[in-house]
């Protein structure tokens with residue numbers, strides 16, 4: 001082990017940011033954490049909806065990694081090109097790193113090209129550039145059919161397509177265009193949020209009230225931009241004037257090439273209590289792993305905490321940390337300024353439990369606080385020390 005232990009964290013999303021924040025709080029300069037991301041800015045997932053529906057300006061939701069000032073943490077903007085998990089060695093565009101502990105928190109990649117016609121004939125809203133572009137596309141949608149369609153079996157933030165439909169309803173209503181438009185949602189499941197029947201019922205009731213059509217148990221296989229139809233997995237064709245897509249998700253190629261994942265659609269296997277991969281000292285945190293929680297920031301953050309606790313126990317001695325519970329609370333926009341909440345606990349009991357809190361303005365305020373508290377914690381400067 002090197003003199004100052006080196007922790008290399010790949011990916012500065014919810015998982016990587018929370019983990020390095022805790023390590024800085026625990027060790028300060030006594031360990032060397034390198035946090036590597038190809039991007040220069042962090043954007044909270046739900047801010048994409050805020051920008052696309054004109055509720056926030058892009059500049060308000062971009063948080064520069066340059067602002068991370070945490071003892072013991074170095075941020076490096078660089079692309080990870082290869083990972084050797086057996087040697088815990090990582091090659092980036094800006095050098096090679098040998099880690100005592102390696103944390104892979106590279107998230108889920110999007111693969112819009114897996115859906116023929118999506119790039120030419122539709123708009124995905126899951127990447128930052130595409131969601132920000134929609135800010136200028138949506139004002140031009142005046143009449144006709146809008147489809148919010150999911151293309152793959154697994155996707156980040158399962159509530160998000162439903163939130164997009166409910167917010168689109170409000171957006172079109174505010175512009176006086178709702179009577180001239182139709183909204184449909186295409187989902188792969190039998191209900192909007194399968195682990196939570198109460199949440200699903202609330203969404204279905206909201207759809208019924210607003211005249212939003214739900215197309216279940218199907219995915220969007222292709223778009224035909226010439227005929228402006230979406231082709232579903234059962235062959236059904238749905239005409240559209242506006243297509244808002246959730247693209248196929250895949251394991252980042254560099255992770256597949258490392259051998260940590262078997263193929264592009266098999267998320268990294270981990271020990272579900274510790275999140276360690278089959279390689280000692282190599283952890284997979286957040287959306288990139290296949291632990292069985294929904295792919296959402298709150299779970300990535302909780303996973304970062306568990307791995308941080310394991311690293312603290314390893315370097316300081318002390319008891320083993322608590323096992324990962326796969327617990328987290330997801331906020332869900334219902335429109336009309338109301339937000340609901342689903343509290344998920346995956347591993348405490350024999351099966352996953354998800355309880356629903358009715359939409360309210362109070363929960364909308366809690367959601368806003370959730371976002372600002374993370375930005376403050378990860379990007380804010382620590383309070384000045386008093387002599």
Ligand SMILES: Cc1cc2nc3c(=O)[nH]c(=O)nc-3n(C[C@H](O)[C@H](O)[C@H](O)COP(=O)(O)OP(=O)(O)OC[C@H]3O[C@@H](n4cnc5c(N)ncnc54)[C@H](O)[C@@H]3O)c2cc1C
Pocket residue numbers: 010011012013014015016036037038039044045046047048049078079080081105106107108125126127156157160252254285286287288295296297298299300330331
């Ligand atoms: C529209 C939308 C709404 C959402 N709403 C919510 C919500 O309300 N609540 C919630 O909890 N979650 C929500 N999410 C999901 C949430 O954003 C993700 O689940 C979360 O960001 C996952 O965190 P992570 O740390 O695993 O990965 P990410 O946050 O995806 O971070 C991975 C990082 O790795 C970097 N990276 C990838 N490959 C490389 C490489 N080769 N080299 C260098 N860097 C690389 C990326 O740039 C990225 O910064 C939403 C997502 C979307 C799209």
